[in-house]
Every structure is written in C-alpha cells, then in structure tokens.
Amino acid sequence: MANDRLRSAMASAHIDIELIVQKTGVDPKTVKRWLAGRAPHPKYRWALASLLNEREDYLWPEAVEAITATNQTLEIMAAYSHRADVPLSAWWQHFLHAQRHIDLLAFAMLFLPEQHPGLADLLQSKSEAACKIRICVADPTSIEVKKRDEEEQLGGTLPARIRTTLRHFRDLAPCPGIEIRYHSIPMYNSVFRFDDEMFVTPHLYSLHGSRAPLLHIRRLGPDGIFANFAAHFEAVWATAMSVKGKDFKIEEL
Numbered sequence: 260m261a262n263d264r265l266r267s268a269m270a271s272a273h274i275d276i277e278l279i280v281q282k283t284g285v286d287p288k289t290v291k292r293w294l295a296g297r298a299p300h301p302k303y304r305w306a307l308a309s310l311l312n313e314r315e316d317y318l319w320p321e322a323v324e325a326i327t328a329t330n331q332t333l334e335i336m337a338a339y340s341h342r343a344d345v346p347l348s349a350w351w352q353h354f355l356h357a358q359r360h361i362d363l364l365a366f367a368m369l370f371l372p373e374q375h376p377g378l379a380d381l382l383q384s385k386s387e388a389a390c391k392i393r394i395c396v397a398d399p400t401s402i403e404v405k406k407r408d409e410e411e412q413l414g415g416t417l418p419a420r421i422r423t424t425l426r427h428f429r430d431l432a433p434c435p436g437i438e439i440r441y442h443s444i445p446m447y448n449s450v451f452r453f454d455d456e457m458f459v460t461p462h463l464y465s466l467h468g469s470r471a472p473l474l475h476i477r478r479l480g481p482d483g484i485f486a487n488f489a490a491h492f493e494a495v496w497a498t499a500m501s502v503k504g505k506d507f508k509i510e511e512l
Contacts, residue, residue, distance in 0.1 A: 260296045265318050268311040271356075282310055298322035320479055334483045337475040342460050345473055347374055350458075355454040358390055358441070362492050364442070365449035365460075366397045366407060369419040370469065372427035381430055386436035394428065395419050395492075395499050400443035406494055407446070410465050429507035440499035450492050459488050 269275065276290045283290075283306055295399050296321045299307065308315045316333045319458070339345050350371070361415065363371070372378050388394055397404045408417035411412050418493035431437045449460040449468060455478040478485040 261419065262294055262296050262318070264313075265307075265311075265478070268313045268318060272311045274311060279307065279366050283464060301450075311506075317477060317479065322467055334475050334476050334479050334485050335474055339473040339475075341470050343469040343471040344493055345458070345475075351375055353451075353453040353456055353458070354378065355386065357456075358388070359454050360452060361392045362384065362395075362450065362452040362489075362496075363393070364395045364495060365468070366404065366446055366491050367417060367424050368396060368449070369420045369424045369427075372424060379431055382428075382437065383434055384433055386431075386434045389436065392431075392437045393440045393492075393496060394423055394431075394437070395442050395496055396439075396498070396502075397446065398443045401441075401443040403443055411467055413467070425502065425507050432502070432504065432507055439502045441494065441502055442495050442499040442500070444495060444498060446493065450487065451490065452489065457483070457485055457488060 269279075276287055276294075279290050279510075280287050283303055285303065289299075293303075295320070298321070304315050304319055308318060308497075311318070314333075314336065317336075320333075340440070348411065354375070368404045375381075382392055388502075397407075397417075399421040404417050404421070408415060409415075413431070428439060432439060444459040447462055449462070457476040457478075459476060461470055461474075462468070463471050476485050480486075
C-alpha cells in the first residue's frame with residue numbers, strides 16, 4: 260500500500276525525490292519504493308523524518324511500533340504550556356489544509372475570528388468544497404456560561420463574547436455543510452479538529468483559555484487519544500441545539 264503520509268509530508272515540505280536522494284545517498288528507485296509502501300532502514304527513517312520535520316511513528320507507524328494501550332501518547336505531536344503559545348500560522352495552516360472535517364467546540368472561541376480576519380470566508384469556501392464544518396459554542400443564557408464567567412472573573416462579559424463570535428460567523432449560517440449550535444454542558448475541554456489533526460485545550464479552574472495548556476494530537480489509529488476526543492465532540496454535539504437566526508443579528512448584540 261502506498262505511503263500517502265510520506266508523500267503528503269514531502270509535498271508540505273516542498274521536498275522532492277531528487278532532494279531526498281541528495282540527502283540520503285540512496286538510489287531514486289529506492290525512494291520510489293518507499294513511496295510505494297516499503298519501510299526504509301531505521302537510519303534512513305530517522306534522516307527522512309528529520310528532513311521532513313515529521314515523526315517516524317507517524318510516517319511509518321507499523322514499522323516503528325504498533326500502537327497499543329501503553330503507548331497511545333505517540334498521537335501527541337506537541338504540547339504547549341499555553342494556548343497562546345501556538346503560532347497563529349499553525350492554526351491557519353490547519354484550517355487551510357482541512358478537506359473533510361472541521362469541528363470547533365468551545366465556550367466562545369472568539370480568538371479564532373479575531374486573530375484570523377479571513378476565517379469566515381475560508382470556512383465558506385471549505386464548505387463549498389464539500390468540507391463538513393460544525394461549530395459549537397456555549398449558550399450565552401445558560402447557567403454553565405454564568406458559572407464560567409464567575410470562575411474566571413470576567414465581569415459578565417462571556418455572554419457578549421459568545422454573541423460577538425456569532426456576529427463574525429453570521430454569514431456562515433445559511434451555507435450548506437455548515438452547522439452552528441449551542442451547547443449547555445459543563446466544559447472540560449475545548450476541541451478544534453481538522454481532519455486527522457486536533458488541538459485540545461483542557462479547561463483548568465479559574466484559568467482563561469489563552470493561558471490553559473494545549474495538546475496537538477494526530478490520529479494514528481482507531482482507538483487512540485484522538486478517537487476519545489472525537490467521541491467527546493460527538494457526545495456534546497448530540498446534546499446541542501441549533502442557533503436561531505435572530506441570534507446572528509447585529510442588533511441583538
């Protein structure tokens with residue numbers, strides 16, 4: 260079976276077969292065999308992973324080590340002390356490269372449209388290209404929002420932040436393939452999924468989301484950490500209610 264992960268990593272890094280040959284000293288036919296699915300010798304796996312800025316266990320999961328219950332942390336690609344430490348370009352690249360699924364779950368997620376002014380337009384173009392987009396924010400009238408606002412000492416501003424997010428996304432409401440819902444549950448994690456990549460922010464008591472840690476997770480198997488958080492999103496989404504048209508109106512804000 261062809262190694263699509265290797266081919267995709269080469270394309271993302273703008274590295275072709277010729278450059279790999281130069282860096283590794285192997286024959287071009289050998290590189291083609293790697294792309295066709297053959298796992299390289301360990302020394303070449305390390306060299307290629309370093310060259311492509313990827314992990315060996317992502318490019319060749321079966322050759323490196325089968326994922327088991329004791330090493331699921333292979334799915335954690337990076338861990339940041341604070342959500343604010345993640346480069347804005349990393350967020351944008353994930354939105355840009357997603358082709359099948361974009362799932363967003365948080366209290367307000369206002370930082371996304373504020374820090375990426377072109378996000379709404381990008382999401383609309385993604386939906387037109389058959390990418391399924393689901394956005395789930397907290398119901399600003401819910402008791403959970405009131406509790407979170409008090410916990411973070413936000414002075415009653417969290418409901419307004421949620422409504423401002425809806426203002427940014429108001430043009431997305433009628434787009435086929437895009438759904439926007441309210442949740443009214445205790446939030447333990449914010450989840451931002453882009454196909455098989457995911458950012459997860461654990462909610463820590465009294466700490467603003469920008470200061471909470473963030474995990475970058477990549478799906479490597481059907482039963483890993485990624486799958487757990489994907490199921491978490493689905494469970495919340497199933498309880499969420501559609502945002503009504505009037506909630507997108509500017510005068511309501």
